[in-house]
Amino acid sequence: MTIDLKGRLALVTGASRGIGYFTAIELAKAGAHVIACARTVGGLEELDDAIKAVGGTATLVPFDLADMAAIDQLGGHIFERWGKLDIAVLNAGVLGVISPIGHVEAKVFDKVMTINVTATWRLIRSLEPLLVKSDQGRALILSSGAAHKCRPFWGPYSASKAAVEALARTWAAETQRLPLRVLSVDPGATRTAMRAQAMPGEDPATLPHPSEVAAKLLPLVGPDQTETGKLFIVREGKMVDYRMPE
Numbered sequence: 001m002t003i004d005l006k007g008r009l010a011l012v013t014g015a016s017r018g019i020g021y022f023t024a025i026e027l028a029k030a031g032a033h034v035i036a037c038a039r040t041v042g043g044l045e046e047l048d049d050a051i052k053a054v055g056g057t058a059t060l061v062p063f064d065l066a067d068m069a070a071i072d073q074l075g076g077h078i079f080e081r082w083g084k085l086d087i088a089v090l091n092a093g094v095l096g097v098i099s100p101i102g103h104v105e106a107k108v109f110d111k112v113m114t115i116n117v118t119a120t121w122r123l124i125r126s127l128e129p130l131l132v133k134s135d136q137g138r139a140l141i142l143s144s145g146a147a148h149k150c151r152p153f154w155g156p157y158s159a160s161k162a163a164v165e166a167l168a169r170t171w172a173a174e175t176q177r178l179p180l181r182v183l184s185v186d187p188g189a190t191r192t193a194m195r196a197q198a199m200p201g202e203d204p205a206t207l208p209h210p211s212e213v214a215a216k217l218l219p220l221v222g223p224d225q226t227e228t229g230k231l232f233i234v235r236e237g238k239m240v241d242y243r244m245p246e
Contacts, residue, residue: 003222006031008136009082010221011127013065014092016043018192019142021050022214023089028056030218032087035078037061065092065119066111075126085130087221090120091142093160095194101155109156116160117167124171128180137180138221141168143231145186165231169242172229181228183220187213188235208235 010027014020016038024034028051036051036058038044044060051058063070078085096112097104120141131137146154147161165184172182189195191207216234219225230239 003030003218005087005221008032008086009035009078009084010087010089011035011037011078011085012089012091013037013123015047016040018091018194019187019190019210019213019217020089020091021047022209022211023091023217024058025050025054025056025211026214026218027087027089027221028058029054031056034058035061035085037063037074038092039064065115065123068118068122071119071122071126074123075130078127078130083130084133085127086134086137088123088127088131088139089142089217089221090123090140092119093142093194095197096156096160098153098198099155100153104156112156112160113163116157117163120164121167124167128171128175131180132175132178135179136223137178138225139168139171139180139182140217140220141165141182141184143168143184143186145188147186165242169229176228181225183225183227183229183239184231185217185220186231186233186235188233 010032012020012024012034015024015036024036024047028034036044036047041062044062048058048060093116094112096108131139141164143165144161146158147165150158168182168184189207190213191204191209213234220232227239230241232239
């Protein structure tokens, strides 16, 4: 399936590496102008070169998602320059530590919640007025199987991703009568730096490359994707509904 995003404006957080990096390239290849957000200036510059190499264009926005004022200003800057936003891929996140809950330092727990949850809410608040101005607004919020599996020692990360999915579902319910479509995405284990941090003994060659995940995300922001408030499981290539505990 060919996805045509010419004339569309797409924002990606965590765009300097991993899934965010390759998703930004896929969006640019499809014709979207990419607003690439990340902390690492060097990584963003490498992304810009890669996007230019495929004939795309990008605007680089280096900032830390812990900077809430910068998130608040982001929406205003986009409105002043473009007047709307068509696609938002909220991908950035941190792992924290793999540790028993009682051993997690408060500053580590706070950072995970700040970057993964509070910044996501702040981005939704900043970007929603722009996304609803699009005739085909699309938002993808990256989650994880950790939100549901709740394995031992993954407490902060699992809790943060469960919270992120709750935000996405609520946002989808609030906007279901609008053209905006909101999905959570579980990419599955992927060959990224975060995965290596979590599972240092794992052979990365056994995992999908982030470019493979990015290619599967592209159809989710296309005009034919009309689902909202659901979870897309990349490994299975399917959309699933949420349900109450049994």
